[in-house]
Amino acid sequence: MAEIIELAADGENASKIFESYIQSGNINFLIGSGASFPAIATAGNIEAEIDELLLANNENGASRRCLEFLEQIDTVHGKVSTAEADDPIYGVVANYRLFLSTIDRILFTRKNILLPRHATVFTTNYDMFLEHASSLVPGVILNDGFDRSSSLSHEFMFTPERFFDRTYRSGPIYGHQIEIPTINLIKLHGSLSWRRITDSIVFDPAAIPKLTDEEKADIAQVNAYLEKHFLILPNLRKFHTTLMERVYYDLLRLFSKAMDQENSVLIAFGFSFADEHILDLTRRALRNPTSQLVIVSYSHASAAAYQTKFSKQRNVIVLAPAAGATINFERLNELLVSILPGQANAA
Template sequence: MGLQPRQLLPVLLRLLKETDDETALARASVQGYFFDRVLLPNLRLLDAKNDASAQRLIKSYGRFVGALNRILLKRRSTLLGKQVNLFTTNIDMAFEHALELLEIDTNDGFAGKIRPRLDLGEYSTLRFRQGARFEYRSEIPTFNLFKIHGSAGWQRDGEEIYFDHRLDVIRAVQTSYEAAKATLLQINEPTDVDAFMLGFSATGKALDQAGLEFAEAYKDLQIVNPEKTKFASTVLNKTYYELIRRFANELEKENSALLAHGFSFRDEHLLDLVLRAAATNPTLQVIVFCYSREAHQEISALFPSEKVKNGNVLFVRPAEPKEGAEERKLSLDVVVEDFLEQVLEDEAPPADHIIELRLGGADDA
């Protein structure tokens, strides 16, 4: 759950260059693997009470957004806004479940109650609470959730995108996937993809009717696929570029801070945006939490010093483990525990004045 197997990207790029039957089978097989590993687990989130792994995932995300919410609550000055922007390339519904569980006010871009429709103007909404007696107003923390690559919970109807509460699109594609599963090439791990790519051309197989129906049903998913022809529809294309524009605008604001976690920066478009913003906005601070020391080497190589002239991109990596110990990888829980929750620890401020009180009886007067 929450898995984004970007290892499939090079394979899909090669597949797009071919149009024969065997290539169509291979491409549908990769899409089947992606659907099975990334999209289907979202159904378990709907029944998280009976799924231990779903509970752990929501708890982890809940701890993260809860810490951010408490940080915003510490902002007593009206000059400081109480909004946080969450830009995610994940298409799962973990953020939505965690935010709702904690009853945190959220702008996810959807307007309406009965059939919420995607309206990006919702992101400009501020939330206030007003006292019943004295009518004082105070801004409350609000989370803006931007699903840059679409979502498992998006459903297209004509030229509009609606929120799919019951994940009906996922269920419909699941029916087609189960019918075609036996004829798709089996992939157990992302590393298996190259192995079968070397040999699939000798199989002489092609997509049968069930496979063709799955490939067609897969197009109904409103997600940006890990491939060069990313978009399932013009509507998603337009939405994607609007969300990217919002991301770029936030990076250009004075004294902005971008905290990145769980992102490899292999998406060239997003990488270019961050590099350009870091170069043109010296007040921007980018902090990248690298999951492992190995990941740090890979990600930092994408930020050469000649492109980061302002020195405003910092990398946080796990400390070198002691002999015989395992590396303390920077999972989401570790980032919250070691960094965010440290911000919330209140230190006793030094006294500005000392008042001495002498208490005594009548004889001391």
């Protein structure tokens, strides 16, 4: 059964947990909608709501609910680079920025030179907070799977084999090679920046024009708007093209492969494991006795739900706050920073 460990006031026990796995393991993170809160409301029961409409044969209602869900995210996306300090969007960007820079520093300073200096961030979020945050941290290499070879086009082709690339820098005199930290970003449900062109996916962050109220009244235009995005929408009929189905399962295989590696750790934050595909894959991956799942629970109450979901797995730790407290993104960053050299008391 998953073990619940309550976060100590000074965070020392959490720091020791993270450090033991991060220093000697292959590092993976699973980020859910809770990480983008409060800028974007958590996904909640959105999938259940849409599934209920589909089961009642109300496909038009399901499409309109999907539209509302995307519009909320798209509205935030339009403000992500201009938000003022008192805007929740600004705070969320700051959290993601510190998160990426901390992972980069952890990879650069960890002592085990036999392990690759890369980490993988899996996320089901459609938003572009991670991509925007990486542009604010000079030196961080964020590999999102798109081929950015020299081109006159602003569209970049999705090339998932890029996730296996490693980056080295050689010295000018002796030719010695040093691996540069790389952070893979794998968006399991697609992204607002993804577009479909014939049988390919391209990175194109240009916003798709919003629908007017008159256009929203036309269900054909609503469906056309949804299909312009390359997104795995939250419902039981996730796919409307063969390409979408193939890409989705390719990305899930990358998730499974990452957990199958020896001494892999997956740190989950802001993710409820309500997605049955990912929950099932994670449970199966944990059959690997060298893998470890560390779930950072936002609240004391939700820790018990995680323990129930992983009641048959022993290599799962649920890091929970004390009753009445929370572990938000800012607190998670503090715990990660605390394992850096010279930061023993940072938590």
